[in-house]
Amino acid sequence: MTTTVLGVPDQINLDYAATAPCARAAADAVAELLPWYGSVHRGAGALSQRSTLAYEVARQAVGDFLGARAGDHVIFTRNTTDALNLLARALPAGTPVVTYGAEHHANLLPWPVGAVRLPVPDSPGAAIRALDAALRQLDAPALVAVTGASNVTGERWPVAELAAVAHRHGARIAVDAAQLAPHAPIDIADLDLDYVAVSGHKLYAPFGAGVLAGRGDWLDAAPPYLTGGGATRHVGAATHDVRWATGPARHEAGTPNLLGAVALAAVCTTLDPTAVQATERALVARLRAGLAEIPGVAELRMFDPGAERVGIVSFVVAGRDSAEVAAELARDHGIGVRDGLFCAHPLTRRLIAEAAARTGRRDLPPTALRASVGLGTTESDVEALLSALCR
């Protein structure tokens, strides 16, 4: 089934990596449920019963989309940031964390002080070797936290190989799939991952739901992420007399975001990530080739130019302030891109410096531009950006 998205005529949206437009399937699913909207897990009435069922069916659909195994928990959160913070809170005491300096802040900042931050690698192979060496040094089983695809360069990380290395050392791996899941298949079981985090709003499902999916044992043993109604099995009169639920409920206290979950599930049941990947490959190849022809434009990258990537390209225009370029693209051409350091400050600064060294240009700006594509992006959108940049 083809998934289509909502949009506004005359606006060329090339900012999918920040927030993707709403899939029609998500909008339709929400519209259909709205008359029945009621409390989840709390009422005997028909509306509540239907809403509860819709919420749990959504959990199953999202878990299936992510390849969750029996025994994995699929926990609804607000977004990827929330999902990774939840996992950080559930880390067993003394678990070392290993991550890379290339991460989005959401996968850099929630981890305990003292987490090992491996240097930005210059190839997927270097990432694997660095992880192997780091895990060899540790004397306790670690959690490896890594992105599936960079939100700055779109480059994909070798998550299956990193998972194999992690497991060889008795470690677990969590993948920040915020940018991978909208563009390519991700399957927890096939890739042998332990945890995956995604954001609905990047997956064509607004309404504010994200997900942490993965192994249940740490999550069931951890203190509840939020405490309150819904997370308990028993609450007695004494303050210490509380027994917490296990399973997703343990970390989902309070009334959940039913519409967010249903919207995300609607996308998960209609999106074909393999087809998306094929279409986006062609768009990104044209975008990168076009950018390479514009004098003074330098692409940001960690790996070789041929490395596998999703539909995201960041670049700088020599001698031009990135915020000004982005504002001109919006004002004069109706094109929306992102500018800045993309919540990955250490990585983006470093890649701009590397681009300066590679091109020999000393007039690169301190921040960058990012164009990102997805469902509904056309070749003419890409051509419009290229010709606007040329001008």
Ligand code: PMP
């Ligand atoms: N990880 C990556 C790779 C991202 O691109 C983003 C969003 N830019 C996040 C995490 C955080 O996502 P959210 O803001 O939805 O929590």
